[in-house]
Amino acid sequence: MPATSQQWRFLLMLAVLLVAGSSARAQSRDIGTPPVDTCRTCHAQLDDRLGEPAKQFADDIHGTRGMTCASCHGGDPREEDMEKSMSRARGFRGVPKRSEIPQLCATCHSDGAFMRAYNPSLRTDQLSQYKTSVHGKRLAAGDTKVAVCSDCHGIHKIRAASSPISNVHPQQIPATCGRCHGDAEYMKPYKIPTDQMAGYKTSVHYEKLSGGDLAAPTCVTCHGNHGATPPGISSVERVCGTCHVFQEQLFDQSPHKAAWAPMKMSSCLTCHGNHAIKHTGDFLIGTGKDSICMTCHAADDNGGKVASQISTVLAGLDKSLAEAGAILDSAEQKGMEVGEARVTLSTAHEKLIKARVDLHTMNSARVEETTKAGEKLAQQVNQDGVQALAEYAFRRKGLALSLFAIAFVVICLWLLIRNLERRSAGEEAGRSGGS
Amino acid sequence: MAKTVSEGGGPEQPGRRRVLGFLVGSGVMASFVSFVYPILSFVLPPESGELDADTVAAKANELAANSAKIFRMGNRPGILVRMADGNYKAFSAVCTHLNCTVQYRQREHDVWCACHNGVYNLQGGVVSGPPPKPLEEFAVHARGQDIVVTRESRT
Amino acid sequence: MPPFLMLRDWWEERFGTELFSFLWHKQVPRHKHTIWYYLGGMTLFLFMVQVVTGILLLLYYRPSPTEAFESVQFIMTKVKFGWLIRGIHAWAANLLILTAMLHMFSTFFLKAYRQPRELTWVSGCMLFFLFLGFGFSGYLLPWNELAFFATKVGTQMMAAVPVIGNWLLTFFRGGEEVTGATLTRFFGFHVAIFPLLTTMLLGAHLFLVQYFGMSTPISVEQAHKDKPVPTYAFIPNFLLRDIMGWYIALGVLAALAAIFPWELGVKADPFGATPAGIKPEWYFLFMFQALKKIPGHVLFIEGEQFGVLFFGLGAALWMLVPFLDRKQEGPLKRLPAVAGGVIVAFIIVMTIWAWRS
Numbered sequence: 001m002p003a004t005s006q007q008w009r010f011l012l013m014l015a016v017l018l019v020a021g022s023s024a025r026a027q028s029r030d031i032g033t034p035p036v037d038t039c040r041t042c043h044a045q046l047d048d049r050l051g052e053p054a055k056q057f058a059d060d061i062h063g064t065r066g067m068t069c070a071s072c073h074g075g076d077p078r079e080e081d082m083e084k085s086m087s088r089a090r091g092f093r094g095v096p097k098r099s100e101i102p103q104l105c106a107t108c109h110s111d112g113a114f115m116r117a118y119n120p121s122l123r124t125d126q127l128s129q130y131k132t133s134v135h136g137k138r139l140a141a142g143d144t145k146v147a148v149c150s151d152c153h154g155i156h157k158i159r160a161a162s163s164p165i166s167n168v169h170p171q172q173i174p175a176t177c178g179r180c181h182g183d184a185e186y187m188k189p190y191k192i193p194t195d196q197m198a199g200y201k202t203s204v205h206y207e208k209l210s211g212g213d214l215a216a217p218t219c220v221t222c223h224g225n226h227g228a229t230p231p232g233i234s235s236v237e238r239v240c241g242t243c244h245v246f247q248e249q250l251f252d253q254s255p256h257k258a259a260w261a262p263m264k265m266s267s268c269l270t271c272h273g274n275h276a277i278k279h280t281g282d283f284l285i286g287t288g289k290d291s292i293c294m295t296c297h298a299a300d301d302n303g304g305k306v307a308s309q310i311s312t313v314l315a316g317l318d319k320s321l322a323e324a325g326a327i328l329d330s331a332e333q334k335g336m337e338v339g340e341a342r343v344t345l346s347t348a349h350e351k352l353i354k355a356r357v358d359l360h361t362m363n364s365a366r367v368e369e370t371t372k373a374g375e376k377l378a379q380q381v382n383q384d385g386v387q388a389l390a391e392y393a394f395r396r397k398g399l400a401l402s403l404f405a406i407a408f409v410v411i412c413l414w415l416l417i418r419n420l421e422r423r424s425a426g427e428e429a430g431r432s433g434g435s
Numbered sequence: 436m437a438k439t440v441s442e443g444g445g446p447e448q449p450g451r452r453r454v455l456g457f458l459v460g461s462g463v464m465a466s467f468v469s470f471v472y473p474i475l476s477f478v479l480p481p482e483s484g485e486l487d488a489d490t491v492a493a494k495a496n497e498l499a500a501n502s503a504k505i506f507r508m509g510n511r512p513g514i515l516v517r518m519a520d521g522n523y524k525a526f527s528a529v530c531t532h533l534n535c536t537v538q539y540r541q542r543e544h545d546v547w548c549a550c551h552n553g554v555y556n557l558q559g560g561v562v563s564g565p566p567p568k569p570l571e572e573f574a575v576h577a578r579g580q581d582i583v584v585t586r587e588s589r590t
Numbered sequence: 591m592p593p594f595l596m597l598r599d600w601w602e603e604r605f606g607t608e609l610f611s612f613l614w615h616k617q618v619p620r621h622k623h624t625i626w627y628y629l630g631g632m633t634l635f636l637f638m639v640q641v642v643t644g645i646l647l648l649l650y651y652r653p654s655p656t657e658a659f660e661s662v663q664f665i666m667t668k669v670k671f672g673w674l675i676r677g678i679h680a681w682a683a684n685l686l687i688l689t690a691m692l693h694m695f696s697t698f699f700l701k702a703y704r705q706p707r708e709l710t711w712v713s714g715c716m717l718f719f720l721f722l723g724f725g726f727s728g729y730l731l732p733w734n735e736l737a738f739f740a741t742k743v744g745t746q747m748m749a750a751v752p753v754i755g756n757w758l759l760t761f762f763r764g765g766e767e768v769t770g771a772t773l774t775r776f777f778g779f780h781v782a783i784f785p786l787l788t789t790m791l792l793g794a795h796l797f798l799v800q801y802f803g804m805s806t807p808i809s810v811e812q813a814h815k816d817k818p819v820p821t822y823a824f825i826p827n828f829l830l831r832d833i834m835g836w837y838i839a840l841g842v843l844a845a846l847a848a849i850f851p852w853e854l855g856v857k858a859d860p861f862g863a864t865p866a867g868i869k870p871e872w873y874f875l876f877m878f879q880a881l882k883k884i885p886g887h888v889l890f891i892e893g894e895q896f897g898v899l900f901f902g903l904g905a906a907l908w909m910l911v912p913f914l915d916r917k918q919e920g921p922l923k924r925l926p927a928v929a930g931g932v933i934v935a936f937i938i939v940m941t942i943w944a945w946r947s
Contacts, residue, residue, distance in 0.1 A: 215532070215551075215565030243551045243565065335851025337667040339510045347512075350536060353550075395673075399848040402469060406841040409462035413834045416455040420826060423452070466837070473671035477646055481668045509660065586656055 037077045038085055039069035053156040060158050065118060072096070072104060099139060101148040102130055129226035136227075145186070152176050152225075168225070171209055173218040174200055199276030217243070236274075237267040244268075250360040282318065285359060286311025309364035313371040317352050320378040321345065327385030334392045341384035348377035492525060492584045495577065503539030503546075506584070512536050513573060513584060518557060519544065525584045526559050526570040537570070546570065612800060616824035621810040623700060627828070628835055629693035630799070635836045636686040637788075639843070640724075643679040644781070651731065653777035655770040658733035659857040666854060677847025683725055685843070687873045690718050698911070698930050701918060702805035708912035710798040715909040717791050720784055722873065727780040729871060733773060738858035739868045741776075742768045747881060750894035751902075769860065808918060869944065876940035877901055879947075904933075 043054035057063040068077040070085075075092030079085035086092045096104050106127035108114055115124055126149075130136040135146040152168055159166035167176045178197035180186055187194045200206050200219070208216035222239050223230060231239050241248025251257055251267055260267060266274075271284065271292045283290040287299040287308050297303035324345055328338045351374030358367045490513070492506040498517040505512050505528055514528040516539050526546065528536050535550035545562065546555040553564035559572045573584045618627060650669055652661040665672035694714065697703065703711035730741045745768065748758040764771030806819055822828060870878050881897040888896040907914070915926045 213532070213565065213567070215567070245552045246549055335673075335853060337663060337854065339663065339667070340507075343507055343510055343512070347536075353535070357549075395848045399844055402844055403841050405462070405466055405469060406837050406844075409459065409466055410834050410837050410841075412455060412458045412462050413830055413837070416452070416459050417827065417830050417834075419452050419455055420830075421822075463833075473674055474642075474646065476670035477672060477675055478649060479670070481670060 035066050035068050035077070037068040037070075038080045039073070039075065039077050042080075042082070043069075056156040060156055061160055062158060071108075098144045098148055099142075101150055102127055102136070102139070105149045126226045129224070133224070133226065133228045134230075145189075147180065151180075170214045170216075170218050173220055174206065174209075177219040196275045199273070203273075203275060203277040204279050205277060236269060240268040246357050247360050250358065254360060254362040256362060280356070282311065282314050282356075285314070303362075306362055306364050310359050310362075310367050313364070313368045314352070314355060314359070317355065317371040317374045317378070320375055320382075321349055321352060324348070324378045324381040324385060327382060327389070331385050331388035331392065334389070336388040336392055338385065338388050341381050341388070344377055344384070345381045348374050348381060351377065490584045491581045492575075493582045495580045495582065497582075501541055501544065505536065505538075508573065508584060508586070514539065514546065515575070515582065515584060516546070516557065523575040523582060524557055525573040525575045526555075527573070528570075530566055531561075531568040531570065532564070532566040614825060616800070616803070617821035618804050618824050618828045619806045619810070620820045620822050621806070623807050623810065626693075626696040626700060627804060628832060629689060629696055631832045632835055632839060633686065633689045633693050634792075634796075635832075635839060636682050636689055637721075637792075639682045639840075640679060640686060641785070643675050643682065646675050647679060648781065653731065653773055655733055655773055655858075655860075658731060658773060659854075662732045663854060673851065674844070674847055677852050678843050680852035681843055681846040681850075683728060684872070685839070687721055687725055690721050691873075694718055695930065695934060697805075699927060700805070700807045701915070701926070702807075703912040703915075704805065704808075704918065705912070705916070707798070707802050707805055710795060710802065711912050712909055713791050713795040713798065715905075717788065717795060719905070720788050720791065724780060724784050724788075725871060725873060727776040727784065730773060730776045731780065732854060733858050734855035735858050735862070735865060736855055736868070738768060738860065739864050740870050741772065742864075743868055743878075744870055744874065745772075747894070747898065750881075750892075750898040752895055752899070767860070872941060872945070875944040876937045879940045879944035882944075908933075 040054045040057060043051055045051065046054075054069070057069070062071065069075070070077040070091075073093060073095075074090070075087065076085045076090040079090075084090070109122075110124050110127045112124045115122055130149075131140070135148070138146045139148065154167050161168045161170075163169060164171070166172065174197060182194055182197035184194045196219075205217045209218060220228070222236075237248055237251065247268075257267065260270065272280070284292050285307055287294060287304055288311070291307065291311075293303060293307040297307065299308065328341055328345065331338050351370055355367050355370040355374065358370050361367075490506065490508050492508075492513065492515040493504055498504055498515065500517055500521050501519045503514055503516040505514055507513070508527065512528040514526050514537060516524045516526075518524060526537075530537050530548040530550065530553055532548065532551060532553050535548050537546050537548045537553075537555065539545075540547045543554075544557065546557070546559075547553070548555075548564070548566065551565050553566040554562040555566065555570050556562050559570040561567075561569055573586055576583050576585070618624070647665065650661055650665050650672070652658060662676065665676050667673075697711065697714070726741075726744060730737045745759060745763050748762060749755045751758055760766065762772075762775070763769075764775040810819060869875065877897075880901075881894060884893040884897045886893045891899070911926065
């Protein structure tokens, strides 16, 4: 007769208690002495799929911390006799079911007192977070296709998230999430998009992440890891705003904020996208063909006019900076030192960056205030560059003058020499007899 | 046959040799002056007598406590912080994440980068956010009425 | 009385006529190869230019890794005519080595090293090596990226010298790596040790030149077997021409400093990556290229060691040429000239090759 769910839960609790018990035994061991783990020693000698986990476990973080196979699978790791070590009576439970895995891991990882002995600063709320996630909710409803702990962290080769070869290292996260979420066949029943990975790979965040910036956002940065859920429309702005602080604050001051909320238009995503967040550029604003503004606005309505104004002042400052830079390059190429002017130019460039942040207010006067400050600095750089070129021209004139003087001396010398030698040649001729 | 420069004239144009000799002599002297002028200008120290390696970041009482100032350190910006207790700290103001210029936050008593919300403490260490390395710290000394910032030697 | 003569009389009343009379009476042979005689004086002049501009630069330069680059930048941008003094110093260094090479090779091919002028030749070779040392040590002083890595590569070659290689490397670098200690050491070589050695050797070299007089090439001697070789007076004929050459050289230097300013580059970062295509200055290129192209092993000797030995032996033979080519006759009469030709061709080809690669 099939066991009722209540009976299954009871058996599960029993197994869990036994597992916890055996782990407690592992805890009282002296640090430094490798644990007696007959499971590992026997299974490592096998070559098939029964042997793989035992071999991998040597590198697992649990394995190196003194856990044994029995810590999760139950049984008695001190017994060499297979009947005894894998007996149900001693708590052996075989391969745990997918739906049981979160609870199984949580027996240790949600126990603060227990985890303290290993890593006091590790969080212990993974399971409670997981239960709030889409994965956790669906698992509780019976869907075993969703991710459980082992799908992301691995099973027998688990490493700390900071290890570059861990599945949950920031640079590995897109691939780990993408294993399911990018698989259109696997995700068919869920009717959600499967292009996130592909989109993310074209994004500036992915570019930074794969370039080595581990602080760049990955899937979990915006979606959470254990409590993974897509952010709601109201919260996405705050998520982006954790790093892009000013953009969020300024957007809140813009007319878009009030206008978009009732239309269920997301604040950052509407213009910048969610996964495929590309490099921004001045082409995004204004009335040009690539401008996002023109998706909703017309070139001659209020919005279009503001966009056009902002676009104009940004383009103007960009051009001034380029011109100033070109003069400095020209002076530098001629050998003039323009280090100080370059510092001013970089300060002016920062004004352009600031203007591009200011535009999130959609207030052209505000943006123009910043660009005007930038223009002033660019003009100063221009002057310095022109001065450097003038100094160069002055040096060439000075050189021409000195060369002229030198040529004069050289010519006089030449004439003097000729004169002297004609003289002495004449005297010689005279002396050797005017025959 | 040895001949000295101005020994006698001789029947042919004594004047010409004297003129040439005079021209050469004065030409050489003029050229010497044109060498001496740049050399003399060179040896007189310029107005900005000190090298940029020793940077005067501020005057003695220019900064109030719990405030900061951006100054030029070589070719990059630096930040001079006068902490709440009146002492000075100086760092490179170039954020180690993506090179934006950092600023001092008076309320939080920390150094902040507006580009991606990177936060540094007053030892230059990273508190939170994306910066991967701490800010380079400079040595600060008071010299008369000047607060002088120098880069410590690396070798 | 012309002031010049008054001064001469004043001098003679006190020092007699003997003190510098050798200069007054010095005669210089006049023939088709006389033009080569000017190169020695030109080298001396350029060296004097280096001494003067070097001393001026010393007034502002600071030899520490934190200040060296900045002090040169200061000289180029803030000090009046600093750009000119530094530019002349940098350009004259190159012209000096070029002129020294021309002087050395012309005396070689004209066989001016024949008896009794052997020691003149030896002291001259040593002076040439000193000038190369000046060039190498001075190049590091601005502490910019190119100089730093060129010095790293250049000093690395020393480790290839057998037996004492590592000791040499540590001695020149002031440690295992190129650091501020290297800079201090190179500065010491450049402004104290090499100038002292040069002063002594130059004094000897010039004395020997005056003592033995100018050497007449063999072909000229043979053409004038029964009559004296025509000469002219050192003062004024030769000296005035010398001065003309020196003025032209000054003009060239000023033009180079103003039109082709010597760049400063970026400050050295010892922990940075070596930039691609690091090369030493042109006068070391032939050695650099040769050492690069030597195969890993030649016979039983390691490639780099072989290269270092090759050049070391070559330099020694070069210095000893007067003792090897004692009789300028017999079946091996043409050997020195041919060898010299091969050496010049080797240097030119290797230099161009290094330049192009």
